[in-house]
Amino acid sequence: YIPQTPVTEEPEIDEPQPFCENCRLPLSSEGGERLRQAPMEFRCGSFEDPYEYFGDASCVFVFSSCLSESLMESLSKSIGRQCKPGTIVITTEFPLDLDGESNPVEDDPHIPSGSYKLELLESVDGYVWLTGGKSTAYIHRVVESQWLEGRIPRRAELSVEDYAFQAATSVWETTDRVQFVRDVRNEMVYNGFPDFWLPPTDADSMKLDDE
Numbered sequence: 345y346i347p348q349t350p351v352t353e354e355p356e357i358d359e360p361q362p363f364c365e366n367c368r369l370p371l372s373s374e375g376g377e378r379l380r381q382a383p384m385e386f387r388c389g390s391f392e393d394p395y396e397y398f399g400d401a402s403c404v405f406v407f408s409s410c411l412s413e414s415l416m417e418s419l420s421k422s423i424g425r426q427c428k429p430g431t432i433v434i435t436t437e438f439p440l441d442l443d444g445e446s447n448p449v450e451d452d453p454h455i456p457s458g459s460y461k462l463e464l465l466e467s468v469d470g471y472v473w474l475t476g477g478k479s480t481a482y483i484h485r486v487v488e489s490q491w492l493e494g495r496i497p498r499r500a501e502l503s504v505e506d507y508a509f510q511a512a513t514s515v516w517e518t519t520d521r522v523q524f525v526r527d528v529r530n531e532m533v534y535n536g537f538p539d540f541w542l543p544p545t546d547a548d549s550m551k552l553d554d555e
Contacts, residue, residue: 391419391422394422394449395498397496398426402430403431404427404432404433406433408438409437409438417444419435420462425455425456425457425490427489428486429486429491430485432483433462433483434481434482435482435484436479442484443462446490451500458490460488460489462485463485464482466483468483529542
């Protein structure tokens, strides 16, 4: 015998508000409308390349714990060349150079160069579970730079002859030809040249000598 129970309408259950799995911030408003996300773009490049533009950023974070002294100097110059005054720049373990000169770019007078000035606002120490020790974050602000509103650097299209001339000129300026060929190979890979065009990178294959 199964007793009859009155049928009742199931209560409405509000669906949980979606949250970002990482930061736990809501992804929709209380009315259920999807919140608009900030536009983003992933790019593979080097801050030493003056044509990799990041001058429209208001806050820059750099995980610089493994950067060498020379790379930190280059980073400081890139910040001073591109970022507008007021930009916040955060680095880890090493602070930026607070003043210096951004060098001119060869064959491109349109890329700005000159002096820059940063200020160190504060440093913050914290525990990092990954390394099991203390880490220091340095918070800077750009005071003076070469930034101009709406100026985005554009790489000039060079002919094959111009590329060949630059490569030949570089050969005479370097004393490490093996490293030169490696740099050329890396540039070719980055620009999508086919594998059978790539030069060998070991000294034996290039038949280099010490003369």
